[in-house]
Amino acid sequence: MKYISTRGASAPVGFTEALLAGLAPDGGLYAPRSWPRLTHAEIAAFANAPYAQVAADIFAIFAGDEIPYDVLHELCTEAYATFSHAAVAPLKQLAPGRFMLELFHGPTLAFKDVAMQMLGRLYDHALARQDRSLTIVCATSGDTGGAAVEAFAGRASARIVALFPEGRISDVQRRFMTTATAANVRAVAVAGDFDDCQAILKQMFADQTFARAVDLSAVNSINFARIVAQSVYYFTAAASLGAPDRPVSFVVPTGNFGDAYAGFAAKTMGLPIERILVATNGNDIMARALETGHYRRGEAVATQSPAMDIQVASNFERLFFEASGRDGAATAAAFTSFTSTGSLVIPPEMLASMRELFSGVAISEAQTVRSMLATLSMTGELVDPHTAVALAGLSTAWPEPQAAPLITLSTAHAAKFPEAVLAATGVTPTAPRASLALADRPERFDRLPADVEAVKAYVREFAAT
Ligand SMILES: *Cc1c(COP(=O)(O)O)cnc(C)c1O
Numbered sequence: 001m002k003y004i005s006t007r008g009a010s011a012p013v014g015f016t017e018a019l020l021a022g023l024a025p026d027g028g029l030y031a032p033r034s035w036p037r038l039t040h041a042e043i044a045a046f047a048n049a050p051y052a053q054v055a056a057d058i059f060a061i062f063a064g065d066e067i068p069y070d071v072l073h074e075l076c077t078e079a080y081a082t083f084s085h086a087a088v089a090p091l092k093q094l095a096p097g098r099f100m101l102e103l104f105h106g107p108t109l110a111f112k113d114v115a116m117q118m119l120g121r122l123y124d125h126a127l128a129r130q131d132r133s134l135t136i137v138c139a140t141s142g143d144t145g146g147a148a149v150e151a152f153a154g155r156a157s158a159r160i161v162a163l164f165p166e167g168r169i170s171d172v173q174r175r176f177m178t179t180a181t182a183a184n185v186r187a188v189a190v191a192g193d194f195d196d197c198q199a200i201l202k203q204m205f206a207d208q209t210f211a212r213a214v215d216l217s218a219v220n221s222i223n224f225a226r227i228v229a230q231s232v233y234y235f236t237a238a239a240s241l242g243a244p245d246r247p248v249s250f251v252v253p254t255g256n257f258g259d260a261y262a263g264f265a266a267k268t269m270g271l272p273i274e275r276i277l278v279a280t281n282g283n284d285i286m287a288r289a290l291e292t293g294h295y296r297r298g299e300a301v302a303t304q305s306p307a308m309d310i311q312v313a314s315n316f317e318r319l320f321f322e323a324s325g326r327d328g329a330a331t332a333a334a335f336t337s338f339t340s341t342g343s344l345v346i347p348p349e350m351l352a353s354m355r356e357l358f359s360g361v362a363i364s365e366a367q368t369v370r371s372m373l374a375t376l377s378m379t380g381e382l383v384d385p386h387t388a389v390a391l392a393g394l395s396t397a398w399p400e401p402q403a404a405p406l407i408t409l410s411t412a413h414a415a416k417f418p419e420a421v422l423a424a425t426g427v428t429p430t431a432p433r434a435s436l437a438l439a440d441r442p443e444r445f446d447r448l449p450a451d452v453e454a455v456k457a458y459v460r461e462f463a464a465t
Pocket residue numbers: 110111112142143144221253254255256257258259260307308386387411412
């Protein structure tokens with residue numbers, strides 16, 4: 001399997017190269033040259049299979065002959081053994097026809113662990129053979145950083161710098177990064193918002209001399225291997241509710257559009273997904289784009305669901321590329337211009353094709369609070385604010401039962417956002433083992449201005465140690 005850039009100007013690469021590079025040299029994102037399709041029988045067989053096996057089967061399709069199946073199976077088994085639930089991603093019923101897919105049983109209590117635990121192991125496997133060590137710079141809206149630190153701490157294959165927006169993430173989110181003691185980990189508070197952190201990362205990649213000098217790598221959701229890992233739970237959840245014989249729909253709390261795009265990937269691979277509803281908080285660029293056809297950057301506002309305080313949904317470029325009929329030149333033109341103007345008008349026929357699968361809804365802070373409270377009183381479940389955004393989106397868009405079962409992705413454990421959950425419900429979520437010890441450990445992090453040159457100098461110095 002080869003991977004091509006959404007901007008059409010980079011040479012196709014294999015799975016390992018797409019994995020290690022993250023972003024393509026022309027500034028585009030990698031997508032498979034052609035989408036694989038699973039058979040009816042293959043999807044049906046996922047219904048009762050162990051999660052790690054489904055993951056290995058799907059990774060095997062994308063890794064092609066670059067990684068042997070038994071190695072993939074071992075990496076998946078190890079990765080998902082770090083989860084505290086035997087099902088890895090259990091499905092819980094909330095109401096007739098309504099289900100919640102719990103993706104937060106990993107080491108840092110958010111769904112980012114599902115992909116990151118695999119990425120850490122894939123990097124080690126790929127780089128052990130190349131005898132290289134990379135510098136991973138990770139821009140985080142809160143959860144990716146902790147998951148990446150947890151997945152890469154102490155590994156020989158990489159050193160990692162986690163850039164987080166100072167004061168914009170929860171204490172628990174921060175502590176997953178700042179209490180790491182491994183010498184290959186650095187946490188950096190940037191004086192700016194997530195979009196600043198992500199822009200700095202993209203500029204570092206654009207400076208190819210710098211990128212080569214430090215062997216720069218990205219594990220943000222632009223990394224295609226993360227999309228592969230995240231497509232797995234769409235299959236396991238749908239198959240356990242009767243797919244491929246019965247179609248299902250998903251509700252996805254959205255920031256960078258990575259998780260929602262993984263649903264698009266699953267659908268393109270043959271999973272009968274009827275609709276995907278993307279739910280945003282007040283940072284509603286994706287909801288607005290799907291509603292109006294105008295993808296336009298706004299000012300990021302701080303909310304109770306900080307992992308979605310994002311105004312540039314990087315993975316949207318992948319959907320645009322597909323909807324354009326995989327026109328690299330058109331995608332390059334649209335997103336180069338978006339970078340400078342902050343605005344992009346989606347051509348009507350492309351918008352129509354996106355809307356065949358996706359619709360969007362934006363949820364206010366007050367609705368998020370009401371959603372946490374209503375979920376607790378109607379189901380006994382204490383949900384985190386990101387999940388609450390999705391559940392509010394569900395009741396706004398689909399108040400009545402639908403023919404297809406509705407599966408809402410629950411992306412974080414309530415204990416990762418205890419202040420917001422307590423304020424909304426009056427109940428303090430019980431912390432599972434992973435976060436118990438965090439509060440007692442000393443924190444260690446550096447502070448930098450939202451300035452690419454300052455961050456480059458810092459990364460250069462770290463890479464030389
Ligand atoms: C990252 C994150 C999201 C958003 O996921 P995207 O792939 O960026 O759309 C939602 N909820 C939580 C808890 C997250 O950490």
